[in-house]
Amino acid sequence: MTDAVIDLGVSDVDDLIELEGRCFEYHWTRDQFLLGLESGAYRIIGVRRGAILAGYMAFSMIEDEMEILNLAVHPDHRRQGLGEALLARSFEICAAEGVTKSFLDVKVSNDPALALYRKFGYKKIGVRKKYYPDTREDALLFRYDF
Numbered sequence: 493m494t495d496a497v498i499d500l501g502v503s504d505v506d507d508l509i510e511l512e513g514r515c516f517e518y519h520w521t522r523d524q525f526l527l528g529l530e531s532g533a534y535r536i537i538g539v540r541r542g543a544i545l546a547g548y549m550a551f552s553m554i555e556d557e558m559e560i561l562n563l564a565v566h567p568d569h570r571r572q573g574l575g576e577a578l579l580a581r582s583f584e585i586c587a588a589e590g591v592t593k594s595f596l597d598v599k600v601s602n603d604p605a606l607a608l609y610r611k612f613g614y615k616k617i618g619v620r621k622k623y624y625p626d627t628r629e630d631a632l633l634f635r636y637d638f
């Protein structure tokens with residue numbers, strides 16, 4: 493059965509924090525999730541598998557631009573198409589909202605994410621040196637035109 497991608501809300505914040513803790517050293521706080529969910533500054537979609545939140549994606553849409561803020565799949569559920577399902581659902585939402593372009597940044601060493609974004613047609617447009625506070629790694633900037 494295909495995993496359903498659903499909209500997440502304030503009641504999902506505990507599960508989002510748990511998933512973040514499993515996926516990132518430097519992760520979003522409760523306040524960062526609540527800020528987005530309560531103010532509508534960004535949208536969060538996810539996939540549940542039973543009691544587990546298996547993946548989520550946060551993205552903002554401002555006028556005709558979408559920015560991917562975070563995307564994470566639980567380590568036990570990777571390589572099963574969830575990252576792809578989340579990204580595909582965000583593209584559907586963007587199409588419905590008249591979004592024409594998408595941007596993201598990703599660590600230069602993050603091969604799985606780079607492969608996923610390239611598979612969806614994102615093109616590298618720049619580099620931000622030592623961008624990430626946790627590892628001081630460079631960020632690669634990517635763009636996709638819908």
Ligand SMILES: CC(C)(COP(=O)(O)OP(=O)(O)OC[C@H]1O[C@@H](n2cnc3c(N)ncnc32)[C@H](O)[C@@H]1OP(=O)(O)O)[C@@H](O)C(=O)NCCC(=O)NCCS
Nearest residue numbers: 563564565570571572573574575576598604605607608611
């Ligand atoms: C990046 C991430 C979200 C991918 O999620 P996923 O559910 O495992 O990805 P999918 O199963 O949907 O894979 C889709 C495509 O991504 C690429 N990909 C995913 N994992 C990969 C890996 N370990 N190595 C190489 N390519 C990979 C492949 O192109 C794959 O397509 P294919 O299966 O036809 O080869 C996941 O690895 C993750 O959560 N990583 C930690 C958090 C993170 O770095 N997030 C990105 C922040 S920018």
